[in-house]
Amino acid sequence: MLTKKAVLGALAVLALATGATALGTRTAVAQAAAGETVSVVATTGMIADAARVVGGDRVAVEALMGPGVDPHGYRQTRSDITRMARADLVLFHGLDLEAQLADLLADLGRRQPVVSVAENLPRDRLVAHDDYADKFDPHVWMDPDLWAEVVIAVRDALVAVDPEGTAAYGANAERYLEELDALARYAREVLSTVPEEQRVLLTSHDAFNYFGRAYGFEVVGIQGISTESEAGLSRVRTLVDLLVERDVRAVFVETSVSDRNVRALAEGAAAAGHDVRVGGELFSDAMGDEGTWEGTYVGMIDHNATTVARALGGEAPAGGMSGRLGED
Numbered sequence: 001m002l003t004k005k006a007v008l009g010a011l012a013v014l015a016l017a018t019g020a021t022a023l024g025t026r027t028a029v030a031q032a033a034a035g036e037t038v039s040v041v042a043t044t045g046m047i048a049d050a051a052r053v054v055g056g057d058r059v060a061v062e063a064l065m066g067p068g069v070d071p072h073g074y075r076q077t078r079s080d081i082t083r084m085a086r087a088d089l090v091l092f093h094g095l096d097l098e099a100q101l102a103d104l105l106a107d108l109g110r111r112q113p114v115v116s117v118a119e120n121l122p123r124d125r126l127v128a129h130d131d132y133a134d135k136f137d138p139h140v141w142m143d144p145d146l147w148a149e150v151v152i153a154v155r156d157a158l159v160a161v162d163p164e165g166t167a168a169y170g171a172n173a174e175r176y177l178e179e180l181d182a183l184a185r186y187a188r189e190v191l192s193t194v195p196e197e198q199r200v201l202l203t204s205h206d207a208f209n210y211f212g213r214a215y216g217f218e219v220v221g222i223q224g225i226s227t228e229s230e231a232g233l234s235r236v237r238t239l240v241d242l243l244v245e246r247d248v249r250a251v252f253v254e255t256s257v258s259d260r261n262v263r264a265l266a267e268g269a270a271a272a273g274h275d276v277r278v279g280g281e282l283f284s285d286a287m288g289d290e291g292t293w294e295g296t297y298v299g300m301i302d303h304n305a306t307t308v309a310r311a312l313g314g315e316a317p318a319g320g321m322s323g324r325l326g327e328d
C-alpha cells in the first residue's frame with residue numbers, strides 16, 4: 001500500500017513529467033481539436049463501459065478495476081497513479097464507493113479534470129445508507145433507470161473536456177439511453193413473474209438495494225453495504241430463520257466477494273432441514289470478463305435479472321433479453 005506522502009510525491013513527479021497542471025482541460029481540448037482521442041481513465045468497469053459507449057471513437061478508455069475486483073477495498077497501484085495523472089479525464093463513482101481512493105482523487109482533482117458521475121444524482125432517488133444518516137448507498141448501477149442519469153453525467157463530463165464532440169456524445173448517449181430503457185423493461189417483465197412470497201434476494205453484501213426497490217424484492221445482504229465487515233454467527237442464524245420462514249429456495253453468490261458466507265448460510269439452512277441452493281453467481285460490484293456479454297453493463301444487468309428470475313421460480317429465457325447470455 002502507498003502512503004499518502006508517497007502518493008503526493010509520485011503526483012508531483014508526474015506533474016513535472018507530463019505537464020499535468022490546471023491546464024489539463026485546455027490540453028484535452030487542444031488534443032481533440034487536433035484529431036487525437038481523449039484519454040479517459042474510469043475507476044470501475046461500469047463507468048468505463050458508459051464512457052466507451054458515449055465516447056465512441058473520440059475517446060480511449062481504461063478502467064482501473066477489472067472483472068471480480070471489489071471497489072470498496074481497492075487501493076491504487078503506482079501504475080494506476082501514472083495512468084490517472086496522464087489522462088485527459090478521470091471518472092470516478094463517488095458516494096464513498098472507492099473509499100480507499102478518496103485522498104488520491106481529491107489530490108488529482110486539484111490538477112486536472114476529475115469528475116464523480118454519481119455524487120450529484122438527485123438525493124430523492126438515492127437509498128439511505130444503513131449505518132450513516134448523512135450517507136447514501138452507492139450501488140446505483142443496479143437500477144438501469146437510475147444508471148441512465150449517470151450516463152448523462154458521463155456525457156456532460158466528456159463534453160466539458162472535448163466541446164467539439166458535443167453532437168457525437170449527445171447522439172451516442174441518446175441511443176444508449178434507449179437501450180437502457182429496453183433493459184429496464186426486460187428486467188421488470190421477467191422479475192414480475194417471480195411469485196410474490198419468493199421475492200427475497202439474499203446475497204453476500206448489500207449491493208442490491210436499488211434492484212430491490214426497482215423490482216419489488218426484499219433484499220438481504222449477509223454483510224453490510226461495504227464488504228469490509230465480517231458476518232457474525234448470530235447474523236447467520238437470523239438469516240437461516242428468515243430462509244426457513246419465508247421458504248426461500250435460492251441464495252446468490254457475487255463475483256467480486258468471497259462466497260464463504262453464502263455457502264455457510266446454505267449449509268446452516270440444510271442443517272435446519274430447509275433445502276436452499278446457490279441460485280447462481282450475480283455481478284454486484286464488477287462486470288464479467290472483457291469480450292463477453294456479461295462484460296458489458298447491459299449484459300451484466302441482463303444476467304442478474306435472468307438468473308434471479310429463473311432461480312426464484314419465475315420465468316425468463318435461458319439466453320436472457322437478447323439470447324446472448326452464457327454464449328461466450
Ligand SMILES: [Zn+2]
Pocket residue numbers: 072139205206207225226227284285
Ligand atoms: Zn458493494
